[in-house]
Amino acid sequence: MSDLLIRNCNVLNITIDQRAFILRDHDILIHGNRIESVQPTGQADSSHFKHVIEANGQLAMPGLINTHAHVPMVIFRGLAEDVTIEKWFNDYMWPLESNLQPEDVYWGMQLGLAEMIRAGVTAVADHYFFMDEAAKAVEKAGTRALLGWAIFGSGGQEMIDRTVRFVKDWQGTAGGRIRTLMAPHSPYLCDDDFLRTCVKEAKALGVGIHTHVSEVMAQTESSLQKRGQTPIQVLEQTGVFEVPTILAHVIGALPMDMPIMAKYKAGVGHAPKTYLKLAMGTSPVRMFRGHGIAVGLATDGAVSNNTLDILESLRLMAMTQKQEAGSPEVLTIPEALYIATRESAQVYGQPDELGALDPGNLADLILVDMSGVHHQPLHSMTASLVYNTTAADVRTTICDGQVLMHERKLLTLDEGEIIARVGANMERLAQRVPNKRIQVYNP
């Protein structure tokens, strides 16, 4: 007896050569935490399944993957608007984060996971503090996560030791839903020796590294001026690329960085809403992909991005790349959907198990309702997915074979309690004490 039958959906199929088509009127059969079969409706006998979901023609697609975020940062959402990136760090974000207590991360992570489940996001590569608490929240929420405890060079060996302990405690837990990695913040806040030690520990632990690099062109220019190397070259020289790597942003990448990133198969976390809001410039997504470097969709934290909505990132990526190229013919709908699915799974580090509704893959998928007037008439499901769909159209979210949201109702998290817990601490969290900050931004 199988576990779950999703009956009568239109299944988004993104091929490995970046074409997109729809399998109309198909069923998805799930056994345990894996997809067993995708087959035309009418063949499966519903009495052979423990649970049946009637999709009624909704679009089924892989659960969305957020390849770079700081999820618990939602607790500070809306507190740093219309300011420069330097003020954003030094006058807002890093003073605010000096207010953080472990339970803020626990409830903030739940709040952000609730938002993501509602937006069809089933996996997140997260980079933040007090990550034991984040991991507990993921365990409870039922989502998938690749967790890194953000560390700065100024914290020294003690921070590295804590991360090692965190990795040992959590790697592969929650039935494999939780994976971990090392998360040195960035080359500008971690010196070379610190990065080398991170690499050594990552290798010993068999995990990867998730870091910020060349976030804006000014960082690249500063690095070239100070030491004659791009930040990407610094990561190569310190050995960071010798383990699987997620690189956040990389807007300041130079053509000379491309062969390095390509050689080591480093993936890029791409958060276009943050780039627009903070006027960081446009990411060279087409240059990356032209060199075979994988790009994954991301949201960054909610203090720059305001939302944790990957559908919004998808749309903004396609549109800003067209704008940057001066051509509407680039970053087509099939390419955009390939990035949102298979390519994001590659950046996330599970390309053979996630990002496609193929038999044998992990059962992470969502059902999207396109019956609303803002999709009609539905001449093109794929166009509507990229340009019309919002989080509220996601009706059902399934991760690892478990239904986390059905018909917009969350099944693993208590939104009322989460909102109340976070809300109770708003005043404390919003305080900014002069000169009290966790770091200084001066790359």
Next chain:
Amino acid sequence: MSDLLIRNCNVLNITIDQRAFILRDHDILIHGNRIESVQPTGQADSSHFKHVIEANGQLAMPGLINTHAHVPMVIFRGLAEDVTIEKWFNDYMWPLESNLQPEDVYWGMQLGLAEMIRAGVTAVADHYFFMDEAAKAVEKAGTRALLGWAIFGSGGQEMIDRTVRFVKDWQGTAGGRIRTLMAPHSPYLCDDDFLRTCVKEAKALGVGIHTHVSEVMAQTESSLQKRGQTPIQVLEQTGVFEVPTILAHVIGALPMDMPIMAKYKAGVGHAPKTYLKLAMGTSPVRMFRGHGIAVGLATDGAVSNNTLDILESLRLMAMTQKQEAGSPEVLTIPEALYIATRESAQVYGQPDELGALDPGNLADLILVDMSGVHHQPLHSMTASLVYNTTAADVRTTICDGQVLMHERKLLTLDEGEIIARVGANMERLAQRVPNKRIQVYNP
């Protein structure tokens, strides 16, 4: 006895000097089609009202205004993706529009109005064909509209005569909700004599003109090359600016155009999603506003913009202007909200009656629910309004004192019938016959 009490909302107040604040725990009293009072909750006796809406802390703001659209074009949504602007016109849009029949406009207009009511849009300056049918749909939907029958110079006097008849038939109808104007397509598709005749008729009828001009810089360059004048100068010379004018897009505006647009108080309809998708360049919104030229939010048609969602236009305007300026400090949240409310009302031509919840104004307003996890914790309602709110957060839409949507249920339109009617004609509408098109784009 008054008609409607909206109890216990947080009222968005945008001042004429572009500051934004929230009146917490206020009631809105509506008498007939006008706002009677906005006052602290607790003073009004609900037994004195025919209807009471409990807002429970939702945000009340003016109904959104779409200052440039082709609403019935929704029937072709999704049929022209990832193509250049030249192909978009010549290979897709204008061949597709040769399929148009009057009833397509009637049902397409209803479909688009349903989408807009759901997105909190209560007024639209629309520019399309078979506008008698569009007007009938507006009458039924209960929204406000400023309707223009799009005409091309190639149609000659006959087209102008039809528009004159349309204006006479519909101006001021539906209790004043429907206004009309002349809608010559653009200087590149209307010669000078045709434009002059439109002006003459507009003056005689006491209405304005709504046209496309300098949509992209290439059009401005072409006009300068062909006749030594910018398209804006052509409009001045033909007298277009002597009546109230809405100018769509104007991305190709030059500094020399600014004094002209400012002198005649021409308003700009700004549709940033279309500009991104078609890689048209970034509109000089800050240059316009620096010269005192009003900018209103817009969606253009759904074949370029895909949605008719003014909240999306609001967010994209703020973000693309920050990007273009290379500074996150421009187009701040209060400025963006001023444009979305009072300034859009100015472009729409009713600055003294719309765009603010002031006593005596027309009762066009919406209630936005910010209790969802994607808004929480709600450190800043105004930030959340610009950067987190989606159409699905709009719970109630009121226009001219009439409730058009309450708790997401449409009260004037039958979505099931609309979707069925439009859906039944999808195959016919999607046909493209070689060399059959309504115009040729070659500006």
